[in-house]
Amino acid sequence: MANKRFNEQAKKKKKEIKSDAGFSESVQDKIIVNLDDEFTVAKNNLTDIFNNGDDYYDMIHCVREKTQFDDEPNIYLPEYLSRLLAEQGNFCAQYFGSRDYVDIYMESDDLQDVAESKATKKLLNTILNDPDIHYYHKLNRLKMAISPKGYGVLKGSYKQVIEQRISGYDEREEYITDEEGNFLDIDGGIMFDPEFQEPAIENISEPIYEDVVVEDIPNFDIYPNRDVFWSPEYVYSLQDKRYVIFRAEKSLDDLREEAEQMGYFNLKILEEKYKAYITSSDKQYDGKTKEMPTFTVSPLFQIKERWGKYPCIDIERDEKGKVISAKPGYKNDGSRDDKAENIECIVTGASYGEGENSIKEIIRFQPSPHSKRPMVRFLCYVDENKDAGFGDGEGAIELQVAANDNFNLGLYRTLLATKPHFLGRKWRNIPEKIRVHSEDVTQLENMDDLQELIIKDDISGSIGQGQMLGNALDRLTAYSPLTMGDQPDRRETATVGAILDQRASIRQGLKNLNMEFIGFNEFYEMILTLCNDFMLPETLEKLIGEFAFAYNPERKDRFKPVTQAIETEHSKGQKVQMWQNIMQIAGNVPNPRTPMVLNYIIGQILEITGGDFKVFKKYMFEEDPQAIVQWNMIMGMGQNGGMPPPQPQGMQGGNAAMGGQASPPQNQQGLGQSGMEQQARQAMQ
Structure with a gap:
């Protein structure tokens, strides 16, 4: 009997699972406390930014609070949304007008330097053009966060899968x-x-068996602003923050799949604690609205991933001085070890639920294998006090609310004036609700007992205020109805349209330059750093071919904005016209190097318009002087290979008889039109 009772108690007793972290549980508890404290401080500091971001999100999706009365109109005018979409379309049309997203700023004509820069450019453009990267979709998502909220964050990653397969x-x-x-x-x-x-x-x-590289490529993803937290000091890059914490949701199955690559531990403890938690709780996730069923197939945990310096001991380095292993620099009593050294580490914690019975476990602690933090923050506008900057949403939200209220008040006034309202004499047994039909007769003893209440429908003041608010939004976003595709007003001349387009281009150019120099330069460097840290040589050769032999991982390039990325169509047209004028001058010079100069000019024009010079190279003029002379002798042509000298521009206009340059068309002020005005008038015809 005693043995039977002992066996039953032994079955009920839970088997304790030991941690596989490699350091004591008291040190793990210390790390969890530090992670929670830093997360709480960062979350409190960013609360206002997150709340404002929610308001801007509602403004984009035309979310308006319900009115007090049911008969009041509640219409949301997409004033800011229309301007945001116009900006988004302009950005996509310019940036994705070419497949060459990256260009290298060159100061040297050294052949080795040129070859290395071409290899870098080839690698970046090849990766960004990979359809599995989803570059277009991700960049659109990033831009939709930057413009209204002021900033957007992306986080890089690297996936390398090598399998052993039978080769024979x-x-x-x-x-x-x-x-x-x-x-x-x-x-x-x-x-x-x-x-x-x-x-x-x-x-x-x-x-x-042989090792086969299944996947070996860098990647990145856009993180919602509400899921990225950082220390409060002002810095110019996330690389300089004391710590950056990324929050995400991952299932237990996802953690198991990533355990080998990410170095996760304590997953069995996490599973056992989850089973014990859901049997003694109300089965509500995060205490909010996501209710989870009992014993889900794979429960979702909240993951906090911290990047930053951390005290470590037992540090091991490879022959290049890179840290390959380390342990937390804390003693069992929670105090810092005297021999601890601050190194860049990745600390990850998993949590489930809230309150005293919530689950909190440390599942990762390792020195960062990255040379630099794979994260980039893009800004819309720069602020002097907030390193997160600011966007158009701060100035647009009040104007949008005012436009909605003004429109709905005017509409309500029109509604009241349109519907019939009556005044009835008291004690005359007139029903409170009267329905008017075309064939019904309302019988009255006295015609004065029932009278219609006349409400004026003059909303001219509301219309004027609406125009004023729209103009204010135009000034804020540098977009006007004309630049958004509307038909111009009769009072708006082509000159006015050209000026509006020019002003809009200046403001949008500022935003694009901020994205380029604050975000894209660091983004390109992040991609290259991921490749330098993890990419296999055979993968590099597969991606860029013969350029792989010239690739230099220690090279520091400076990137410049691609012409198609930030330049307006008017600016492109002016540059093309300038190169055409130079080509006319160079074409008349009898010199053996003239075809070489013409080929260079044509190449510059093709780059401005988005063409690929390599495709048209075989159609260019012959540059070998000996071949040109032989061709001229055979064909009996001049020195320029049979190219007729172009007629000077001045001889093609109306003043050709006088031998002068043709006068340009005049605008309404009697002044000669610029090239921009001429193009604007042609577009409006």
């Missing part, structure tokens, strides 16, 4: 032996006389 088989023959090592014949007997016995031979086929 090793075929060989072996003599069959018994347990004692005696050779056997084909009948199963022991071999005594090779002349009269035939040995038994076994054909053995052993597979040959």
Whole structure:
């Protein structure tokens, strides 16, 4: 009886699972406390920014609070949304007008330097053009956060999957032996006389394995602003923050799949604590609105990933001085070890639920394998006190609310004036609600007992205020109805339209330059750093081909904005016209190097318009002087290879008879039109 009772108690007793972290649980508790404290401080500091971001998100999606009365109109005018989409379309049309997203700023004509820069450019453009990267979609998502909220954050990653696969088989023959090592014949007997016995031979086929690179490429993703937290000091890059914390949701299955690559531990403890938690709680996730069923297939945990300096001991470095392993620099009593050294580490914690019974476990602690933090923050406008900057949403939200209220008040006034309202004399037994129909007769003893209440529908003041608010939004976003595709007003001349377009281009150019120099330069460097840290040589050769031999991982490039990324169409047209004028001058010069100069000019024009010079290179003029002379002798042409000298521009206009340059068309002020005005008038015809 006693043994039976003991066995039942032993079955009920839970088997404790030990931590596989490699350091004591008291140190793990200290790390969890530090992570929670830093997360709480960062969250409190960013609360206002997050709340404002929610308001800007509602403004984009036209979310308006319900009115007090049901008959009041509640219409949301998409004033800011229309301007935001126009900006988004302008950005996409310019930036994605070419597949060459990256260009290198060159100051040297050294052949080795040029080859290395071309290899860097080829690698970046090849990665960004990979369809699995989803570059267009991700950049659109990032831009939709930057413009209204002021900033957007992306986080890089690297995925490398190497599998062992069978590449062939090793075929060989072996003599069959018994347990004692005696050779056997084909009948199963022991071999005594090779002349009269035939040995038994076994054909053995052993597979040959080789490592196959399944996936080896950097990637990145856009993090919602509400899921990125950082220390409060003002810095110019997330690289300089004391710590940056990324928050995400991951299932237990996801953590198991990433355990080998990420170095996760304590996953079994996490699973056991989850099972114990859901049997003693109200089964509500995060205490809010996501209710989880009992014993889900794979529960979702809140993951906090911290990047930053951390005290460490037992530090091991490789031959290049890179840290490959370390342990937390805390003692069991929670105090810092005197021998601890601050190094860049990745600390990850997993939590589930809230309150005293919530689950909190440390699942990762390792020195960062990255040379630089794979994260970039883009800004819309720069602020002097907030390093997160600010966006158009701060100035647009009040104007949007005012535009909505003004429109709905005017609409309500029109609604009241349109619907019939009556005044009835008291004690005349007139019903409180009267429905007017075309064939019904309302019988009255006195015509004065029932009268219609006349409400004026003059909302001219509301219309004027609406125009004023729209103009204020135009000034804020540098967009006007004309630049958003509307038909111009009769009072707006082509000159006014050209000026508006020019002003809009200046403001949008500022935003694009902020994205380029604050965000994209660091983003390109992040991609290259990920490749330098993890990419295999065979993958590099597969991506960029012959350029792989010129690639220099220690090279520090300076990137410049691609012409298609930030330049307006008017600016492109002016540059093309300038190159055409130079080509007219160079084409008349009888020099053996003239075709070379013309080819260079044509190449510059193709780059401005988005063409690929390599595609058209075989159609260019011959540059070998000897070949040109031979061709001229055969064809009996001039020195320029049969190219007729272009007629001067001045001889093509109306003043050709006078030998002067043609006068440009005049605008309404009697002044000569610029190239921009001429293009604007042609577009409006």
